[in-house]
Structure formats: structure tokens, C-alpha cells
Ligand SMILES: CC[C@H](O)CC(=O)C(=O)O
């Protein structure tokens with residue numbers, strides 16, 4: 315039976331969907347449920363990675379360190395993981411969460427064409443004895459062979475696996491297949507995939523990635539995540555089982571945590587509304603979703619007009635402050 319390693323990012327990507335407002339109690343219950351249900355890596359951070367709590371990205375309700383410490387007390391088997399975007403998070407932050415918060419894995423995320431900025435963070439993680447993952451964001455913005463070159467760089471820094479992120483939820487299954495196949499043949503480490511559901515393709519694209527050779531896949535309980543959310547973890551557990559793939563997940567256990575713990579925390583149903591559909595269609599970073607909604611309200615614009623403009627300008631993660639600028643410019647033209 316083919317082994318599929320499942321990574322949960324409810325407590326990281328999911329935090330984009332609830333304005334980074336997880337409490338210590340939420341994290342404790344969710345991490346405990348995920349660990350007991352066989353999830354291998356549990357990612358907990360601000361939605362934009364460690365140290366993301368700021369005016370630009372949105373402030374967290376509870377401190378990241380507090381949340382990580384609470385999770386590390388209840389996790390028995392899974393690797394407590396953080397996301398780190400070089401420049402937002404630093405090597406010092408990584409050392410701190412490793413030494414004081416029980417973090418044993420890090421996913422170092424860069425824009426799809428900027429793998430070179432992950433070198434010092436991946437190397438530092440390996441020196442600390444941690445699992446290090448190279449995470450390439452906004453995969454639709456590069457060609458499969460360009461992505462493979464970037465993946466090779468991350469492999470050369472010591473990454474244990476490469477994760478390809480369809481951050482805008484813009485890729486079609488055929489695109490995902492081509493990217494994953496090309497990356498798998500370029501590197502000799504495992505390849506993973508992170509989907510967003512803006513075009514209702516998160517599950518389909520995750521299966522296309524597995525078919526093409528990915529052995530690590532991301533999911534979130536209730537699909538909680540940026541834009542229309544991520545691949546719904548409890549559904550994924552059932553689907554992998556039906557496909558005869560070994561994920562080691564407890565399907566019923568995940569359904570219970572989703573229903574009893576995550577659903578009551580959700581601020582809105584994780585659906586594909588007009589705004590998230592346009593995020594996917596225009597190829598915009600899913601994490602921009604709530605920032606755009608707020609800018610649209612402020613300048614009395616339609617979110618879709620802002621999103622199309624952001625797509626045209628090929629805006630990338632880290633340019634959240636530019637959303638207000640673009641909205642202001644559009645309001646002046648009106
Ligand atoms: C800002 C980090 C980003 O949300 C990482 C991620 O999940 C993605 O690129 O999809």
C-alpha cells in the first residue's frame with residue numbers, strides 16, 4: 315500500500331480564516347485531536363509564519379509561543395511544525411521555538427522563484443537536528459521546469475522534502491500533474507502538495523498530485539484556510555481510505571474534532587463565495603482574501619475589481635500593504 319504522509323495546517327493556514335484568533339484552549343483541543351488521529355506534522359504559526367503577528371499581516375489574539383507551548387504539552391507522536399517566511403521569521407526565532415516550545419520541524423516558505431533566500435534557514439534547521447521542508451509558494455507563477463530548478467536548490471540546502479503550494483488556488487489538475495511530475499524527476503527527496511479550494515479543485519488537485527508522485531499532502535479540518543480554504547482533512551482521510559492509500563489517519567477521530575471543536579470556532583462557513591472564486595480565477599494569493607474584503611469596504615469598491623487588478627500586477631506574498639494602495643487608486647478612477 316502506498317504511504318501518504320499527511321500534514322495538518324488548520325492551526326496555521328486556518329488562522330487566516332479567523333483573523334489569527336486561535337486561543338490556547340482551541341489549540342490544545344485541536345492539536346490533541348490531530349495527534350490522536352495520526353497526523354504526522356501539525357503546523358502551528360501565525361498564518362504568515364512565525365513572527366507574522368504585525369500591523370501588515372494582522373495581529374494574533376494569543377502569542378505564538380504560548381500556542382506552541384500548549385500544543386507541545388499534548389502532542390505525543392506528531393512533529394510540532396512551524397511555517398517560516400525568511401524575513402518575517404528569522405533563524406533566531408527558529409532557534410527559540412526549537413529550544414523553548416518543542417518545535418521539531420519547520421517549513422521554510424519562499425516565493426516560487428526565490429528559493430535562494432531559504433538557504434540559511436534550512437541549513438540552521440538541519441544543524442538543530444530538525445526536519446526542514448522547502449515550501450514554494452504561488453506555483454502558478456512559474457513553469458514546471460523553473461519550479462524544479464528552485465526545488466533542486468532547496469534540496470541542496472538540506473531540505474527533507476519539497477512542498478509545492480498552489481497558494482492562489484488557481485491551478486488545474488493537469489497543471490498540478492505536470493508540476494509534480496517534473497519536480498519529482500528533478501529531486502531525490504519526497505515531494506508534497508498544498509492546495510487551495512478557490513476553484514473547487516483542492517481535493518481533485520491533491521489527488522492529481524498524489525497520482526503524479528507526491529507523497530506528502532496538506533489538509534485542514536473543515537477546510538479552514540485562506541481564501542476558500544484548503545483540502546478538507548477529514549474528507550481527505552475518507553478519500554485516501556477509499557483509494558486504498560495508507561495515510562495512517564483515524565477518519566472518525568478527525569470528523570469528531572472537525573465537528574466538535576473547529577466548527578464552533580469558525581467565523582463564516584468555509585464556502586466559495588464570489589470573492590474567493592475571484593481569488594482563484596485571477597491567480598491572487600489566498601492570504602490576501604480578508605485584506606481585500608476590508609479594502610473594498612473602506613473604499614466602497616467591489617472586491618472582484620481589486621482582485622483582478624492585483625492579479626494583473628502579479629502581486630506576491632508580503633505585498634499586503636499594497637492592497638490599500640491599489641484600492642485607493644481604483645477609487646480615484648471611479
Ligand atoms: C503567507 C504564507 C502563505 O499563507 C503560505 C501558504 O499557505 C500558501 O502559500 O498557500
Ligand SMILES: [Mn+2]
Pocket residue numbers: 327479481508510539540600
Ligand atoms: Mn496556503
